Amino acid sequence: MKIKEAMDTLFEGVRFDTTLYKKLLYSNIEFLTRDQEHTQLFAGRNIGCYFIKYTMYDKNIFYETLFDLSYDDVVDSVKQIASKVVSFSVAGDDNNLVCFYMAHRFMTNPQLNEKQQVEYAKEALNYFNYRTLVLMSRKYFVYPISEQKATSLLERLSNKYLIKTLRNWNEYCQYRSTEFLQSKFVPTVKDFKDDDELGKAIADLWSRTNDAIKNIFNEFTLLMADDDVIKSRGSIVTDMEGNEGVADRIDTMSGYVNKVENLLIDKGNLIRKDCIHAVSDILPNLSQKSLEEGLIYIFDHAASGREAYNKVVKHFRDIILNAIDYLQRNDVFITQKTDIVAVMNALVGNVLYARGTEVDIHQLKLDGEKLIKQIYKEQKKPISDRNLKSLRNGLYLYVVLLSLVS
Numbered sequence: 001m002k003i004k005e006a007m008d009t010l011f012e013g014v015r016f017d018t019t020l021y022k023k024l025l026y027s028n029i030e031f032l033t034r035d036q037e038h039t040q041l042f043a044g045r046n047i048g049c050y051f052i053k054y055t056m057y058d059k060n061i062f063y064e065t066l067f068d069l070s071y072d073d074v075v076d077s078v079k080q081i082a083s084k085v086v087s088f089s090v091a092g093d094d095n096n097l098v099c100f101y102m103a104h105r106f107m108t109n110p111q112l113n114e115k116q117q118v119e120y121a122k123e124a125l126n127y128f129n130y131r132t133l134v135l136m137s138r139k140y141f142v143y144p145i146s147e148q149k150a151t152s153l154l155e156r157l158s159n160k161y162l163i164k165t166l167r168n169w170n171e172y173c174q175y176r177s178t179e180f181l182q183s184k185f186v187p188t189v190k191d192f193k194d195d196d197e198l199g200k201a202i203a204d205l206w207s208r209t210n211d212a213i214k215n216i217f218n219e220f221t222l223l224m225a226d227d228d229v230i231k232s233r234g235s236i237v238t239d240m241e242g243n244e245g246v247a248d249r250i251d252t253m254s255g256y257v258n259k260v261e262n263l264l265i266d267k268g269n270l271i272r273k274d275c276i277h278a279v280s281d282i283l284p285n286l287s288q289k290s291l292e293e294g295l296i297y298i299f300d301h302a303a304s305g306r307e308a309y310n311k312v313v314k315h316f317r318d319i320i321l322n323a324i325d326y327l328q329r330n331d332v333f334i335t336q337k338t339d340i341v342a343v344m345n346a347l348v349g350n351v352l353y354a355r356g357t358e359v360d361i362h363q364l365k366l367d368g369e370k371l372i373k374q375i376y377k378e379q380k381k382p383i384s385d386r387n388l389k390s391l392r393n394g395l396y397l398y399v400v401l402l403s404l405v406s
Contacts, residue, residue: 001080004192007101010077014067016105017112021120023066024102028127032170041137042130042170045163047216048141049150054134054265056303059095062127071303074098085199089268090206092199099128100202104192121189122177125205129173132209135265140217153220162212173209180205263402264302264312271295275405279398282344286390291398294372294391301375315371316399322364323400326350340404344397351393368392 014020032042037050056071063069074094078086086092102124107117145153157164166172185201188194263270271292280288302312327346350361369392376383383391 001082002193003081003083003086003097003101003195003198006077006081007097007192009080010069010074011067011101011105016102016109016120018116018120020066021106021116021123024120024123024127027062027065028123028130031127031130041134042173043168045154045166045168046147046150047137047163047169047213048145048153048220049147050137051144052134053138054131055309056264056299057306057309059303060305062095063098072300075300075303081195083195083199085195088199088203089266091202093266095131096128096202096206099124100189100198101192104189107186107190118181122174122181125177125180126174128205129176129209130170132206133169133173133213136210136213138265140213141220145220149220149223153216153223156219156223157216161216163216172212176205176208179208263316263399264299264309267296267299270299270402272402275398275401278344278401279394282348282397283390283394285386286394290387290391291394294395295398297375297379297381298372298395301378304378311371315367318364318367319396319399320403322360323347323350323396326361340401343404344401347397347400351396364396365392368395 031038033039037052041047041050041052059074060071063071063074071094078092078094078097081092086097090096103121106112106120106124109117112120154163159165162175163169163172166175183204185197185204188197188201192198273292276288276291276295280286280291298312302309327343330346351365369388372383372388372391372395
């Protein structure tokens, strides 16, 4: 099945008219002003200092508000697409496909005049750009910086950066939408029949913002190299072997905890073949297939609603906090020179051979088993007690590994 066929089937009966456009417009306004952090980001030009994330819960709200559909409805339709383009994380993302399909339907609705077609399509692409900006901000600025540093960063940027010539990030996103609707990809979106070209169109618009934030982050690293070398010495400790590591501080813990939440933003963030292979090598009783299957079920469970999402996030947080505590108690310091394999091997002892007096890890194991059992029950999939324990242990190591390499 091609992309257009799958989307036509999914949205059969949906009218892409003025009524839907107004819903979309209100949805975008709600997204821009959802809370103080969203408002400050999109109303200003600073970046990196706002703690904003986009989750599966946000996707569900988007689909339910506009189309009375669930995330599962949309994902099930995307799974029917046979084109290789959907295997790519950007072009195959369900939300990206829906935004571009909305633009396609608005632009080809004969009941709309030309001005309306462009205006409505632009609003669909605006949401695409708003979401991309939030995702890229979290991707590069994993640890939010201070507003003072963000202001210094903005002042450092030259006029070659588009944000320097515009009033705010909302205007930036709308500029990208307008620019795209004047590009060579317009016929591709209107036609919506060439999956390969459609994938290129989606990747092109996404890469505009990705490249912009990546380049700004590179400027930030230069800024920090210029004036933070001396200041940072107070937060560095040296272990017994002379390696430097970050001191044991609450905000360091929070940094790792915040980082793992990004794993549930997109399936491509959570499911990485290289990391699956590494963990299955460490735990010979856990196959790559079993681990990948379990991760898919966990991701789908987290996407089913706010309560499920919070439950998975809490377990991921508990894993990270337990791992960091264990490593520091055993004089294992994480630095840029740290051998990740050595860290993982150290944690194997915590997961597999913890003594009965170590209450925290045993409770964490029980919580992991309970969560996995619930998820497999929802999926109507059986899991043996042996495989349950192997997957529980594998999930622990996998989450820690992703927090180190992502």
